[in-house]
Amino acid sequence: MNILHVIIKYSQQHWGGAEGFIHNVARLHARQGHTVTVAAPNVFGDTAREILDGVRVLRFPFFYPSLDRSVAQVKARKGAGLVSLPLLAHVATTRYDIVHLHLHNAMSTSLAYLLKALGRRFVLHIHSPYLEEPALCNASIAIYRQTSVPRKQGFLVAVRDLAKVLFSTRRSLALADLVLWANGVDYAAYRSKYPGRLSVQMPNGFDPLAFGHGDGNRFRATHGLEADQKILLYVANFYALKNQTLALRILHELHRLSDQICLVLIGRVTDAAYMDEVRRTLSELDLTEHVVIIPGLAHDSEALSDAYAACDLFLVTSKYEAFS
Numbered sequence: 477m478n479i480l481h482v483i484i485k486y487s488q489q490h491w492g493g494a495e496g497f498i499h500n501v502a503r504l505h506a507r508q509g510h511t512v513t514v515a516a517p518n519v520f521g522d523t524a525r526e527i528l529d530g531v532r533v534l535r536f537p538f539f540y541p542s543l544d545r546s547v548a549q550v551k552a553r554k555g556a557g558l559v560s561l562p563l564l565a566h567v568a569t570t571r572y573d574i575v576h577l578h579l580h581n582a583m584s585t586s587l588a589y590l591l592k593a594l595g596r597r598f599v600l601h602i603h604s605p606y607l608e609e610p611a612l613c614n615a616s617i618a619i620y621r622q623t624s625v626p627r628k629q630g631f632l633v634a635v636r637d638l639a640k641v642l643f644s645t646r647r648s649l650a651l652a653d654l655v656l657w658a659n660g661v662d663y664a665a666y667r668s669k670y671p672g673r674l675s676v677q678m679p680n681g682f683d684p685l686a687f688g689h690g691d692g693n694r695f696r697a698t699h700g701l702e703a704d705q706k707i708l709l710y711v712a713n714f715y716a717l718k719n720q721t722l723a724l725r726i727l728h729e730l731h732r733l734s735d736q737i738c739l740v741l742i743g744r745v746t747d748a749a750y751m752d753e754v755r756r757t758l759s760e761l762d763l764t765e766h767v768v769i770i771p772g773l774a775h776d777s778e779a780l781s782d783a784y785a786a787c788d789l790f791l792v793t794s795k796y797e798a799f800s
Contacts, residue, residue: 478511480572482563482587484579486516486533488774490746492713494603496775497680498578499529506530513572517560517583536563541582557582564590572596577652578603580645588648600652602662603680604796649673659796690778690785698779699740699768701786706737709787711780712794713772714754715747721757722793728761737766739791742783744772 481498498514506512507530518524518535526533538560559582567575568590575591575598577584584600591598649655649666655675657663663677693703701707708727712718720741727739745751758767773780784790 477573478571479505479513479574479576480567480570481512481514481576481578482567482584483514483516484558484581484583485519486514486535487520487522488528489522490520490744491772491775492746493680494578497603499531499775502531503529515563515566517558517563519558534563534566536560536566538563559583559586563587567591568594574599576601577648580604580648582643585643585645585648585651588651592651597653599654599656600648601656601658601678603658687781687784690781690783692782692786695779695782695786698782699770701738701768702736704736706734706789707787708737708739708789708791709742709783710739710791710793711742711783712792713743714741714745714751716750717795718743719793719795720754723791724754724757724761724763724767726791726793727763727766731763731766735766738768739763739766740768740770740783740787742770742773742780 479502481502483495483498486495486498502512502514511532512530513532513534514528515534515536517538519538522535524535538558540558563583564586567587575587575596577587577598578601580600580602588598588600649670650673653674655666655673656678657666657675658678658680660677660679663675666673666675695701696703696705696707708723708730710720710723712720714720720743723739723741727737730737741754754769758764770779770783773783
């Protein structure tokens with residue numbers, strides 16, 4: 477089969493949980509003999525075309541449909557709201573047996589409209605929090621009619637809000653032939669509201685073999701951690717949703733019981749401002765000597781397996797996770 481996965485970003489230097497999941501699925505299907513392509517807007521300026529573990533990766537130019545946002549802001553938002561016309565053209569002109577969308581934003585809805593117009597079926601996979609947008613049409617009309625708003629500004633606001641309706645996640649959900657949910661709470665809410673639509677909960681899962689061979693003693697030796705120290709481990713990229721500051725406060729409270737507890741934080745910095753907040757909290761709580769920060773390890777690295785083997789407790793302080 478010829479399979480296409482579409483995601484908002486696909487850069488190994490900015491890898492997250494969804495990217496790791498998609499890569500593992502794509503790699504598995506490629507090994508089974510399928511032709512697999514992962515397509516994404518080229519948010520971080522990577523190579524436009526490459527083969528990664530037997531999977532063809534295509535990255536396309538994009539633009540942000542607003543005059544007041546820079547590329548840097550787009551990167552900070554992890555690609556939210558951007559549109560790639562070349563990616564749309566590729567999907568329109570290339571025949572895939574399965575199209576699997578792993579994004580829910582304007583780009584996803586644009587692809588959904590296109591695929592439906594071409595009579596092609598597609599799967600929408602929701603990996604991250606889903607907040608259904610309110611209907612904005614009536615609000616747009618009200619804003620446009622307000623005498624306190626200049627006519628031109630009111631018109632632009634109305635156009636913007638109408639676009640939010642037409643390209644909202646709600647539209648791509650309605651158009652999808654199948655919706656996959658990683659999160660059980662979101663899945664249950666969706667099933668309750670739309671019982672007639674085809675949807676399935678499918679947690680991302682993990683490969684236990686990837687973490688069964690780690691050397692905990694090697695990890696402790698590498699990072700100067702004593703054998704009798706208890707290790708709390710949290711693996712997540714550094715941005716506000718992952719809430720590493722709460723992990724620091726938990727460690728601070730645990731030190732009331734024992735100062736032989738340390739915290740290991742592993743993850744890439746995807747929000748520099750939030751990382752500054754983490755470091756400020758670390759200093760304010762006087763935990764510098766009890767926290768090890770490792771700025772990102774590859775999802776399939778030996779060092780990451782060692783970290784899991786070394787820890788006594790795996791900690792998750794995220795405000796949202798697919799399994800919660």
